[in-house]
Amino acid sequence: MDDPRCTRREQSRQRILLQGDPPTPANSPTGCRFRTRCWRKAELEAQGADTTPCVVEMEPPLEATAVGHPAACHFAAVRDVV
Numbered sequence: 001m002d003d004p005r006c007t008r009r010e011q012s013r014q015r016i017l018l019q020g021d022p023p024t025p026a027n028s029p030t031g032c033r034f035r036t037r038c039w040r041k042a043e044l045e046a047q048g049a050d051t052t053p054c055v056v057e058m059e060p061p062l063e064a065t066a067v068g069h070p071a072a073c074h075f076a077a078v079r080d081v082v
């Protein structure tokens with residue numbers, strides 16, 4: 001039987017619709033390979049934050065987060081969403 005708390009959380013969760021097409025594996029972008037479609041990077045740039053690590057640094061490693069699931073994002077500690 002499903003946990004009703006999980007169902008409520010799932011129903012109230014905001015869906016994030018990605019824009020654009022995924023890059024071809026033969027021509028992956030530098031840095032984070034998700035950066036060409038990343039809503040979080042766009043949000044940070046709109047706030048005036050420096051997102052250079054998304055572009056020039058190595059692919060972010062998969063690391064544990066405070067919310068109990070791992071994330072591969074240079075900005076996962078800024079806000080636990082990715």
Ligand code: SF4
Binds near residue numbers: 032039073
């Ligand atoms: S490192 Fe994080 S914020 Fe930057 S592009 Fe990748 S997922 Fe988006």
